[in-house]
Amino acid sequence: AYAFARLKFPGRDVMFFIYLGTMMIPYHVTMIPTFKIIKELGWLNTHYALIVPAIFAYGAFGTFLLRQFFLTIPKELEEAAKIDGCSYPRIYWNIILPISRPALTTLAIFAFMATWNDFLAPLIYINSDELKTLTLGLATFQGTYATQWNQLMAGALIISVPVVLLFIFAQRFFIEGIAMSGSKE
Numbered sequence: 174a175y176a177f178a179r180l181k182f183p184g185r186d187v188m189f190f191i192y193l194g195t196m197m198i199p200y201h202v203t204m205i206p207t208f209k210i211i212k213e214l215g216w217l218n219t220h221y222a223l224i225v226p227a228i229f230a231y232g233a234f235g236t237f238l239l240r241q242f243f244l245t246i247p248k249e250l251e252e253a254a255k256i257d258g259c260s261y262p263r264i265y266w267n268i269i270l271p272i273s274r275p276a277l278t279t280l281a282i283f284a285f286m287a288t289w290n291d292f293l294a295p296l297i298y299i300n301s302d303e304l305k306t307l308t309l310g311l312a313t314f315q316g317t318y319a320t321q322w323n324q325l326m327a328g329a330l331i332i333s334v335p336v337v338l339l340f341i342f343a344q345r346f347f348i349e350g351i352a353m354s355g356s357k358e
Contacts, residue, residue, distance in 0.1 A: 174239035175265050179251065189240070196233045200293070208297060222298035223306070227288045235280050242276035243269065278346040286336060307332045 176182075177189045207226055216222040246269065254264045295306040311332060314325040 174236045175243055175269060177236065178240045178243035179248075179269075180261070192233055193237055196237075204293075204297065211298060217298060218300050218304060220304065223288075223295060226294065227284070227291075230287070231280065231284045235284070238280055239273065239276055242273055246272055275346050278343050282339060282343055285339060289336060 177185060211217060211222045211226070214221070216225070250268055250272075251264055254268055259267070290308060291306070292308045292312070295309050299305055299309070307328075311325065311328045314321045314328060
């Protein structure tokens with residue numbers, strides 16, 4: 174995202190739009206190839222099947238979100254660092270990364286919520302009851318002929334607690350990002 178926002182190189186915009194175009198490919202199209210890869214790696218019915226694909230799931234969206242945030246950072250900060258002798262990696266590590274904490278927090282919250290609420294991937298990759306996620310466990314309260322509403326609602330409340338706690342914790346970073354975007358210093 175930093176390279177797409179700040180560095181000038183031939184084909185940058187074309188590469189960005191092609192990369193962004195991958196967001197238009199629905200998960201259901203890549204589901205079977207991903208399943209075959211996970212099966213060949215021997216990750217079926219393991220935690221790897223849930224963790225590794227989730228790491229790469231927000232690549233294009235995360236790049237787009239961070240690129241848009243990086244475009245709002247004044248170029249004068251980078252120019253001053255270049256004058257002081259900083260290289261691009263050091264500019265990124267010491268200047269851009271600390272400033273982008275609110276955007277990174279937002280991306281982390283989006284990724285966490287999507288992974289936490291994911292039903293389809295665990296349904297496909299996990300077979301044993303010991304490894305099933307909470308969303309799959311919640312689905313067991315719904316039967317064909319009857320639904321255990323009291324247990325279903327209690328489970329839904331318990332499942333939503335970590336997301337609410339994460340939002341309460343991360344709200345500080347959202348407010349910090351709003352305060353930083355309003356300053357002209």
